Amino acid sequence: MDLELISKLCVFACSLFGFCFGAVVFLAKKSPLYSKMITGAVGCMMLGSLLAVVRRFAGFEERAFQIDQLAIIGVFLFFFTANVGIMDGLADDRSKRFAKYRVMALIAPVVIALLYVPVLFSNAPVLSKVIYGVIALVAAASSYFNFKHAVFPDVDFGVIACVRGYNWLAFGYAVLYAGTVAARVFELDVICFILSLLICCDVVLILPLLKRGIEKWRI
Amino acid sequence: MENMIYIAFICVTVPMLFLLPIIKDKFARTVVGYVIVGVFCCLLVSELNGLILRSLNSDYVYVTTAVTPITEELIKALPVLFFAFVFSDNREKLLSIGFSLGVGFAILENIVILLQNFSTVSLFWAVIRGFGSALMHGICTGVIGLGLHFIHQKKKLFIPGSFALMVISMTYHSIYNTLVQSQYRYLGFVLPLVTFVVLFIFTFRARLKAKNKKIQKEAAR
Numbered sequence: 060m061d062l063e064l065i066s067k068l069c070v071f072a073c074s075l076f077g078f079c080f081g082a083v084v085f086l087a088k089k090s091p092l093y094s095k096m097i098t099g100a101v102g103c104m105m106l107g108s109l110l111a112v113v114r115r116f117a118g119f120e121e122r123a124f125q126i127d128q129l130a131i132i133g134v135f136l137f138f139f140t141a142n143v144g145i146m147d148g149l150a151d152d153r154s155k156r157f158a159k160y161r162v163m164a165l166i167a168p169v170v171i172a173l174l175y176v177p178v179l180f181s182n183a184p185v186l187s188k189v190i191y192g193v194i195a196l197v198a199a200a201s202s203y204f205n206f207k208h209a210v211f212p213d214v215d216f217g218v219i220a221c222v223r224g225y226n227w228l229a230f231g232y233a234v235l236y237a238g239t240v241a242a243r244v245f246e247l248d249v250i251c252f253i254l255s256l257l258i259c260c261d262v263v264l265i266l267p268l269l270k271r272g273i274e275k276w277r278i
Numbered sequence: 279m280e281n282m283i284y285i286a287f288i289c290v291t292v293p294m295l296f297l298l299p300i301i302k303d304k305f306a307r308t309v310v311g312y313v314i315v316g317v318f319c320c321l322l323v324s325e326l327n328g329l330i331l332r333s334l335n336s337d338y339v340y341v342t343t344a345v346t347p348i349t350e351e352l353i354k355a356l357p358v359l360f361f362a363f364v365f366s367d368n369r370e371k372l373l374s375i376g377f378s379l380g381v382g383f384a385i386l387e388n389i390v391i392l393l394q395n396f397s398t399v400s401l402f403w404a405v406i407r408g409f410g411s412a413l414m415h416g417i418c419t420g421v422i423g424l425g426l427h428f429i430h431q432k433k434k435l436f437i438p439g440s441f442a443l444m445v446i447s448m449t450y451h452s453i454y455n456t457l458v459q460s461q462y463r464y465l466g467f468v469l470p471l472v473t474f475v476v477l478f479i480f481t482f483r484a485r486l487k488a489k490n491k492k493i494q495k496e497a498a499r
Contacts, residue, residue: 087480092432096435099425103442117457120340122344129459130436130446139438
């Protein structure tokens, strides 16, 4: 087995654990919609990595566009939807006193963009560049809100502060994924493997940390 | 043989259309109506997939694992979205509607595949297609329906949330299509079965909880 397949198997196993945890803790019980959306994101990761593993085992040819790339877009869309649709309105009242944090959060899309630039100038096919560009765009939008909520001050009831750990991990996932893409394009297999292992740790921790944060909402 | 899909479509939908006004219960009528919509979606998608297959030089494996899951799930999701935003966002109703649409889709798809491979099909093939493909289509649209119940709670969630749900069903569909065309095809038929059992347990538990709550409320009165 090559490093790429091992890393894909590891990501699948970890995301499967994460999704099962989320399904038992959040989906099966009455829990905030926010946690259900994040479970959906981990579910998307799990399905995407399963598809990549199945395709490798089946021996099908790798093309520039595959549906597991769409699954990654799904992951970031779930993160984005959860933060924009549910959390952002609770924390940010669009007043001037929070302008500093809104500007500070721009660091996140800039980091994602910086990781995408090498891909843009690589020898990868144009279609791959376009697809990774779309993924980078959605990842940048989602990580903007993750970063913003990670640094945002504890406003009214500490809603944001409780899920700070989760937001750091979600931002970390976006950065690690963008790094993996860049490493894969330049065929840096060992770096890609290390980044994938870090993604595994991120995915395993994301929902338990969210659970710990959400439990504080009820206190 | 060219018009076979239209012949199958008429044979399946016309009897069901006559059944509609006879059904007394309004929701049961809607469920049968959505089975018919599913059959129609399959007809629509078959034309679209044919065009895509021709434009991609008939690369059957690539088209069925990377393109048709997108077109099929996109077209199947539209009537469920319509139901969620026009009629009801009830969790049970959306799951039933989604699942029935997927099953309707699978009915015509199975008939068409049966007609195309008439000389090679067997009883085993029928069992496999019935359990695998029908459940997979039902689960894919059912999950969209279930997710729409949550997304409908907030307007801001609608566009990105609906797309994210479609991505889940597209990926699941692609996993199934990849598995059934590989040497691990039996796993492809186990996957929908396992998912269905899990989905059924979740739904059954939710129903039981709702029923117990209702009994407790009535007892408190």
